[in-house]
Amino acid sequence: MKSSTGDKILLSSIYTLLALLAFLSFYPFWNAAVISFNNGTDTMKGGITFWPRQFSLENYRVVFExxxxxxxxxxxxxxxxxxxxxxxxxxxxxxxxxxxxxLIGRKPYMVLCVITMYFSGGLIPTFLLIRELHMFNTFWVMVIPGLISVWNMIIFRTFFKGIPAGLEESSKIDGCSNWGVLFRIILPLSGPVVATLALFTAVSHWNDWFTPSIYISDSTLMPIQTKLQQILNSNIMSEQMAQMDSAAQGRMNRMKAVTSKSLSMATMMVATLPILCVYPFVQKYFVKGVMVGSLKE
Structure with missing residues (x-):
């Protein structure tokens, strides 16, 4: 079917709008990457847009050292x-x-789970609970409180209910226990959903800087996102330099080419790229997993 002039104009407008939105979404990340590869002192002059004006790797050298x-x-x-x-x-x-x-009490359990999606205990009660559980200033405070996601549970539950009951019954006839059915039959069939929810969970863990900033005071347990947030909040480069190890103090002269802004951009790139590299490996499961897990028969 031949497109009319009006259709061509409409498609051109749509493509132009989408291209503009893509540019507006991508440019901040690109500009941050450009600044991270630019001389810090030169960056303070402003005007860095699409390409480094004075290319330098000092920012990344400081980060990795x-x-x-x-x-x-x-x-x-x-x-x-x-x-x-x-x-x-x-x-x-x-x-x-x-x-x-x-399952006895399944509906009351579900109601309690849904309530937690809308209401929380509050920051201060949660802080007191974490302290009483002796998880304050430990690595596990970043893992245990978020073990169960109600949203992920609902998606899993919806998908599991769509698996034929006969498959589970035949597995039990062959001598498979409930644990065996779940880990040997159900979860392998749930690959797209598992991959999608794993990606969401991984991104959530990777990007979270707030939890460590509240419950962790030991700098050796702080993730790079919390350290990046501290760098972004630091307005004086000398404060960052004073906290560096003795080996870094010996590189003071070379640090003249590094500023807090350029260092924060380099740190942000280092903190962002790893999670971006994971996405291509789960992309083929992403759309299928979201659609399958969100439909209810």
Whole structure:
């Protein structure tokens, strides 16, 4: 069917609008990358747009030579891996039980779960609870409180209810236990949903700087996102330099080419790229997982 002039104008307008929106979404990230590769002193003059004006790797050299930032990066990786695996496992177990109509009290349990999606205990009561549980200033305060996501549980539960009951019954006839059915039959069939929810959970863990800033005071346990937030809030470069290790103090002269803004942009790139690299590997599951897990028959 041949397109009319009006259709061509409409399509051109739509493509132009989408291209503009894509540019507006991508440009801030690109500009941050450009600033991270630019000389810090020159960056303070302004006018850095699409390309570095004075190319420099000093910002990244400082980031990778600062033991505090490297330690924060390791903490972020550990938190994301452990937190994602444990959260998906516990949430899937909970959802599997909630998907069974024979579960006594299933509806009251569901009501209690939904209530937690809209109301929380508040920051101060939660802080007191964390302290009484002796999780304050520990690595596990970033993992255990977020083990179960009600939203993820609902998606898991909806998908599990769509799996034919005969498949589970035949597995039990062959001698498979409930645990075996879940981990050997149900979860392998739930690959797209698991991959999608794992991505959401991993991004949430990776980007979270607020939780460590409230419940952790030991700098060796802080993830790189919290350290980045501290850098962004620091207006005086000398304060950052005073906290560096003795080896970094010996590089003071070279640091003249680095400012708090350029350092924060380089740190942001280091903190952002790892999670971006994960997305291409789960992209094929993403749309399918969201659609399958959100439909109810």
């Amino acid at each position: 600062d033991n505090r930032l490297i330690n924060g990066f390791i903490i972020s990786v550990l938190r994301t891996v452990i937190g994602t695996i444990s959260s998906i496992a516990v949430t899937a177990i909970f959802a599997y039980g909630m998907s069974k109509s024979e």
